[in-house]
Amino acid sequence: METKSVLLVDSFADEPLGGVPVPVVTDQVTPEQLRAVATEFGASGAVSTDDGLWYVECAPAHNVAEAAVAGVTALDEVPEEMTVLECDGTEREYTIEHDTDGIRVTLPAQTAEPTTVSFDRLAAVLGIDAAGITNVGRELPIARSDGFGGTLFVPVGFLDDLSNCRPDRDSLAAALTETDAARVFAFTFDTVSRHADVHARVFDPGVEGCERAASGVATAGCGQYLAKHDAFDGARESLRVECGRFIDRPATVETTLVAPVRVGGRGLTVLDTTISLPEDDGDDIIEV
Numbered sequence: 001m002e003t004k005s006v007l008l009v010d011s012f013a014d015e016p017l018g019g020v021p022v023p024v025v026t027d028q029v030t031p032e033q034l035r036a037v038a039t040e041f042g043a044s045g046a047v048s049t050d051d052g053l054w055y056v057e058c059a060p061a062h063n064v065a066e067a068a069v070a071g072v073t074a075l076d077e078v079p080e081e082m083t084v085l086e087c088d089g090t091e092r093e094y095t096i097e098h099d100t101d102g103i104r105v106t107l108p109a110q111t112a113e114p115t116t117v118s119f120d121r122l123a124a125v126l127g128i129d130a131a132g133i134t135n136v137g138r139e140l141p142i143a144r145s146d147g148f149g150g151t152l153f154v155p156v157g158f159l160d161d162l163s164n165c166r167p168d169r170d171s172l173a174a175a176l177t178e179t180d181a182a183r184v185f186a187f188t189f190d191t192v193s194r195h196a197d198v199h200a201r202v203f204d205p206g207v208e209g210c211e212r213a214a215s216g217v218a219t220a221g222c223g224q225y226l227a228k229h230d231a232f233d234g235a236r237e238s239l240r241v242e243c244g245r246f247i248d249r250p251a252t253v254e255t256t257l258v259a260p261v262r263v264g265g266r267g268l269t270v271l272d273t274t275i276s277l278p279e280d281d282g283d284d285i286i287e288v
Contacts, residue, residue: 008271022070065216073267104264132161149182213244
């Protein structure tokens with residue numbers, strides 16, 4: 001049995017125990033051991049900082065930005081690239097930047113196109129009055145991005161409407177299957193902080209409570225969606241999104257509105273400990 005050092009980093013966190021928790025192993029481990037660490041912490045994936053960053057999680061790698069923030073937060077030296085090892089064995093490279101403003105990863109551009117799903121259907125799925133969607137939907141259509149499994153963007157009129165969202169897991173899963181998307185990014189321009197441009201909630205039937213504290217890839221897609229529809233006046237180049245408030249994991253994610261697409265934020269280390277790992281024999285065959 002091996003013992004490894006592990007840090008638990010909250011990516012995009014505004015305060016300790018906020019944002020998205022990502023375990024970071026500061027030593028060499030195999031992909032199978034890294035998956036075991038992620039499972040132990042109840043996380044979507046984990047990061048190894050030995051010989052660069054390795055992030056293991058099921059394809060598509062929708063938590064790549066969270067991984068970059070967590071890995072760089074735990075490192076003394078910042079790599080220029082991160083290698084993401086997905087569950088299907090595919091390796092992908094992502095460029096990382098780090099300065100006093102935070103940690104950012106460059107992502108592929110996403111294209112957001114309108115969908116045929118109705119306001120009434122989505123309102124029922126989210127558990128809110130249809131008027132909360134239709135009022136703003138006249139200017140900003142419900143749309144789906146094509147990257148990282150797909151994100152369904154749902155503009156909502158006011159923060160009060162967004163706070164009332166209580167999606168049913170089965171209904172949410174059915175709507176996402178019909179629209180070929182992995183998550184709903186419901187958002188409003190009615191924010192808590194005057195420093196934020198958008199308040200968002202990320203709904204995903206695959207996680208507890210159907211809600212994630214934040215999503216870097218969805219935020220990046222939202223930035224491109226809003227830029228396409230000229231949602232802001234003037235030569236604005238970035239978008240600041242507050243999220244996670246309604247599940248008590250406050251987070252802030254920033255993304256660019258112009259190419260190249262960069263998304264990121266800050267991380268907080270909340271736990272420094274060791275973990276015992278079983279030996280990896282490299283044999284996935286189960287004999288009975």
